[in-house]
Amino acid sequence: MSDEIKHECGLAYIRLRKPFSYYLQEHGSVMYGLNKLYLLMEKQHNRGQDGAGIASVKLNVEPGYPFLSRMxxxxxxxxxDIFAKVGAEVQELKKYQHDITSHPGLMKGHVPYLGELLLGHLRYGTQGKNNVEFCHPFIKRDTQPGRNIALAGNFNLVNTEELxxxxxIxxxxxxxxSDLAAMMEVIHHFLVKEDAENPNCANLVNVLQKAIPLFDGGYTIGGLIGNGHSFVMRDAHGxxxxYYYINDEVIVAASERASIRTAFNVGENEVLELMPGMxxxxxxxxxxxxxxxxxxxxxxxCSFERIYFSRGSDEKIYRERIALGYHLSKRVLEDINYDLKNAIFSYIPNTAEVAFYGLVKxxxxxxxxxxxxxxxxxGNDFTEEKLTEMITRKIRQEKIAIKDVKLRTFITNDDSRNEMVQHVYDVTxxxxxNHQDTLIVIDDSIVRxxxxxxxxxxxxxxxxPKKIIVVSSAPQIRYPDCYGIDMSKLGDFIAFRAAIELLKERGLEHILTEAQERIKELQRTNQLHTENVVRQIYKPFTTEEISIKIAQLITPEDITFPTQVIYQTIEDLHDSCPTNTGDWYFTGNYPTPGGNKVCNKAFLNYMDGKNVRGY
Incomplete structure (x- = not known):
């Protein structure tokens, strides 16, 4: 994705089912669980680079000794950074005259994070600031073990105020x-009530059945309870x-199937999907x-999981990204008038590489x-030279763009900063x-x-080049997201700005004021969640008209040759990614009522000139 957006988060959960002595004997280390947690998190590092956290719970700890730890x-x-600190603690133990690293009981007593229950999290700052205090897991402590909880998740909620x-409170x-803070308060509230009725034996099914229906959003959450119980939960729409994997040694869950497969060296069918509402x-x-x-x-x-977010090492995701690129090939051929001799294909950025393979195929x-x-x-009218020339024709592919190191914004003058931004990428x-070849570059999506x-x-x-064609493997992003992606300001979207420009050009600005008044009326009657009014902004125009305007908006004024933008269609998106049908950022068809509310509020913010989030 050439436009950086902050998105998603990653979850890793491990429950060891054997004593630490077993892992020392069978796998050569009492650190087996922590090592696997590290692998799970590293294999999902694409899901969060603003922060990370781990929590552990130790079983059967003597009263007065710590059983819940977090870093x-x-x-x-x-x-x-986190696992270097854990490793430093272990190395410190080796300095003693008697090395205790091969003594499971002593190691458990001396290493705070050597617990049977482990929870890891990777964070992108979709909500709140990037201070360490906002990193998951969050914890609630209590003198009674069954009322202690560590909670982490991949989600956004849109009803925190109501909670x-x-x-x-x-x-x-x-x-x-922090929406996690609100979720924590709710779950802990019901956990305490359940624990009061069944001390240290709280039924997590009861707790979750009371808490989960109150949340409006998309989520996968993991929780560790101080008494040794734990859970991973997925929202009703999925x-x-x-994903999870279970054998007689471990119970594992994570945000991506491929991370589990790699960390535990297991087959695709051994890693199961945790189904919606489960x-x-x-x-x-x-x-x-x-x-x-x-x-x-x-x-x-979420279809963005298949387009961009998840790592392409999952075989199904790989095939789906190939299909996304393949579906675009017919449209590109039409637009270059089938002139492959004078067409060069490439991709920007590297995350679009797999879709590029599909386009070339x-x-x-x-x-x-x-x-x-x-x-x-x-027929028989050919020569060896003529036949050789025909069968050796190939699609022209080049590594056109190279991304250099991230430039720092130490220059404050806008003109100077723009000059620096121009050189984030370099060309081959x-x-x-010159002026002969059409250059076709594919991006996984175009946001701003x-x-x-x-x-x-x-x-x-x-x-x-003679012409530039930018191809997006995703459809036009038109609407805010509120389920884990930091796309909540309408004015940021190039598709929305294109629609606004078209309304102005065609004297249809009254549609904006009518939509504004309609949303204000819904707000007065507490009905913001019932209707997505922003759809009216796009209604007068075809997808192609908006694409043409987008091409104009992304072309610098001093560029004289034509630039064109081709987007994936909604139909081809669903054909390529049949199991991930979430498309609300493209269609405005939100899975929960809170989505309509966020979208309508985002439009009011835009009209009022407020550069704030829609929730």
Whole structure:
């Protein structure tokens, strides 16, 4: 994604089912669980680089000794920072005259994070600031073990204010900025009530069945209870991903299937998806159940997981990204008038590489078809040279762009900063024939268009192509997200700005004021959640008209040759990614009522000139 957005988070959960002595004997280390937690987190580091955290719970700890530990970091490399500190504690133990690292009981007593229950989290700052205090897991401490909880998740909630009102809590400044804080208060509230009825034997099914229906959002959450119970829970629409793996040694859950497969070296079918509305619940003895907590609703798993967020090492995601690129090939061929001799294909940034392979495969299939037709049309009228020339034709592919190190914004003058931004990418000179070749570059999605205009298009212009075509493997992003992606300001979206420009050009600005008045009326009657009024802004225009305007907006004024933008269609998106049908940022079809509310508030913010989030 050429436009940086902050998105998603990553969750890692491990429950050891054997004594630490078992892992020392079978795997050579009492650190087996922590080592696997580190792997799970590193294999998901793409999901969060603003911070990380881990929590552990130790079983059967003597009264008065700590059983719940937590460490968080917002260092530049937070995972490495956390586990370096854990490693330093272990190395310190080796300095003693009697090395205790091969003594499981002593190690458990001396290493705070050597617990049977482990929870890891990777954070992107979609809500709140990037201070370490906002990093998950959050914890609630109590003198009674069954009322202690560590909680982390991949989610956003859109009804945090209502949750605090429900519990009659007046949140402080920190709580207002953290939806995890609100979720924690709710779950802990019901946990305490359940523990009061069944001391240290609280039924997590009861707790979750009371708490979960109150949350409006998309989420996968993991929780550790001080008495040794734990859970991983997924929302009713399956918006956020969750997978698990169980054998007689461990119970594992994570946000991505491939991370579990790699960390534990298991096959695809051994890692299962935690289905919508379900919870993986583990008791203090290591027994587990997969329990329906809330009734599943229409599956609306986030399609951005397949387009961009999840690592492409998952074989299904890899194939789906190939399909996304392949579906675009017919449209690109039409727009270059099938002139492959004078077309060069590339991708920006690296995350679009797999979709690029799919796009090229579509071109190759077309070219091979043409080769067969031409050769058959010759009959016996051909020479070896003519045949060789035909069968050796290839799609022209080049590594056009190279991303240099991230430039620092130490220059405050806008003109100077723009000059620096232009050089985030560099080009491979000599790859394009001046004013003859059409340059087609694929991006996985286009959000703001800022990087395209200020850096990529200007950079590509140095190669002096005949034309630039920017291809997006995702459809036009038109609406805010409120389920884990930091896209909540309408004015940031290039598609929205294009629609506004078209309204102005065609004298349809009254649509803006009518939409504003309609939303204010809904607000007065407390009905903001019932209707997505922002759809009216796009209604007068075809997708192609908006794409043309977007192309104009991302083209610097001093670029004279044409620039074009081609977007994925909604239909081809769903055909490519059939199990992840969540498309509200493209269509405005939100899975929960809170989405409409956020979208409408975002529009009011735009009209009022407020550069704030919609929730």
């Amino acid at each position: 968080r970091s917002n260092a530049p490399q937070p995972i490495a 605090y009102d429900l519990l009659n 007046n949140p402080g400044e920190f709580q207002k900025q 918006i956020r991903p969750a 919870a993986l619940i583990v008791d203090d003895k290591g027994n587990y159940m997969i329990q329906q907590i809330v009734e599943p609703k229409e599956r609306r798993a 579509g071109m190759e299939d077309y070219l091979n078809k043409i080769k067969v037709e031409r050769i058959l049309s010759w 000179y000599g790859t394009v024939r 268009g800022t990087t395209l205009k200020e850096s990529i298009v200007r950079m590509l212009a140095r190669l002096k």
